[in-house]
Amino acid sequence: MTLELDPATDLSFTRTLAVPRRLVWECWTVPKHIPHFFIPAPHKVTSVEIDLRVGGRFNTTFDVEGNTMENPGVYLEVVPEEKLVFTDAYSEGWKPAAEPFMTAILLLADTPDGGTSYTAIARHRNPESRKTHEEMGFFDGWGTVVTQLEAYAKGIVA
Amino acid sequence: MTLELDPATDLSFTRTLAVPRRLVWECWTVPKHIPHFFIPAPHKVTSVEIDLRVGGRFNTTFDVEGNTMENPGVYLEVVPEEKLVFTDAYSEGWKPAAEPFMTAILLLADTPDGGTSYTAIARHRNPESRKTHEEMGFFDGWGTVVTQLEAYAKGIVA
Numbered sequence: 609m610t611l612e613l614d615p616a617t618d619l620s621f622t623r624t625l626a627v628p629r630r631l632v633w634e635c636w637t638v639p640k641h642i643p644h645f646f647i648p649a650p651h652k653v654t655s656v657e658i659d660l661r662v663g664g665r666f667n668t669t670f671d672v673e674g675n676t677m678e679n680p681g682v683y684l685e686v687v688p689e690e691k692l693v694f695t696d697a698y699s700e701g702w703k704p705a706a707e708p709f710m711t712a713i714l715l716l717a718d719t720p721d722g723g724t725s726y727t728a729i730a731r732h733r734n735p736e737s738r739k740t741h742e743e744m745g746f747f748d749g750w751g752t753v754v755t756q757l758e759a760y761a762k763g764i765v766a
Numbered sequence: 767m768t769l770e771l772d773p774a775t776d777l778s779f780t781r782t783l784a785v786p787r788r789l790v791w792e793c794w795t796v797p798k799h800i801p802h803f804f805i806p807a808p809h810k811v812t813s814v815e816i817d818l819r820v821g822g823r824f825n826t827t828f829d830v831e832g833n834t835m836e837n838p839g840v841y842l843e844v845v846p847e848e849k850l851v852f853t854d855a856y857s858e859g860w861k862p863a864a865e866p867f868m869t870a871i872l873l874l875a876d877t878p879d880g881g882t883s884y885t886a887i888a889r890h891r892n893p894e895s896r897k898t899h900e901e902m903g904f905f906d907g908w909g910t911v912v913t914q915l916e917a918y919a920k921g922i923v924a
Contacts, residue, residue: 733862
């Protein structure tokens with residue numbers, strides 16, 4: 609991987625999942641799957657719009673304790689079953705967001721036993737945003753998302 | 767074109783050039799051509815790095831009255847001879863810039879007489895950035911760039 613992380617502004621972790629990356633990719637890119645793992649329960653995803661191409665929309669709506677949160681975004685890079693990059697820095701048509709928060713990079717690779725090596729990276733504009741994200745619970749939150757994803761994806765196989 | 771412009775935050779204009787869009791595209795995407803038109807004379811482009819793919823670098827260095835200006839950026843969308851989108855909001859590897867200024871969209875189309883309809887759009891994060899860009903001389907500056915491009919591209923044909 610030629611991607612150079614910057615500890616001052618990036619957050620990342622790698623986990624091994626006991627599901628093939630074909631399924632991990634499907635969970636991340638097909639709207640009907642997203643509500644099953646995308647935010648930690650008991651928060652809910654109430655709508656998902658996906659146009660899976662560079663510049664295409666990735667818009668979600670959350671219900672967080674009764675409050676509606678709209679999260680418009682776009683895909684920056686789409687390499688099937690390998691790499692997905694998306695951000696809140698743009699909405700469709702390359703319209704810049706006033707205050708972009710982060711850019712997410714997911715990297716998937718095979719493990720020898722048929723599972724998936726799953727790397728999640730959040731890149732930020734400055735150290736303050738990184739710190740805010742860490743304090744919002746990046747590791748717990750994104751970790752929970754992966755656990756939910758793995759459990760849900762196993763159910764798809766069955 | 768499905769692109770919806772926002773007059774509060776976008777700047778744009780369309781010009782007709784007497785050169786085919788194949789050449790306009792070549793001027794914009796091959797490093798050796800860039801210094802011949804990319805900023806208004808007498809300012810100079812002193813280096814150009816291009817990796818013409820989504821997420822690839824578009825880095826330029828200017829000499830403005832003896833001051834060196836570094837302009838790192840990336841391509842967001844590359845549709846040969848039709849559409850080029852680039853921004854200073856990222857450098858290579860999708861590293862977010864601390865203070866992104868603008869996202870540029872170039873749209874090229876054929877005119878009936880073999881020329882090019884050339885649309886340049888600059889999208890900004892907020893009305894203040896748009897205003898700053900207009901006051902910096904967007905229309906004169908980008909207009910001069912197109913005039914320089916047209917004159918230079920005619921020379922390539924000969």
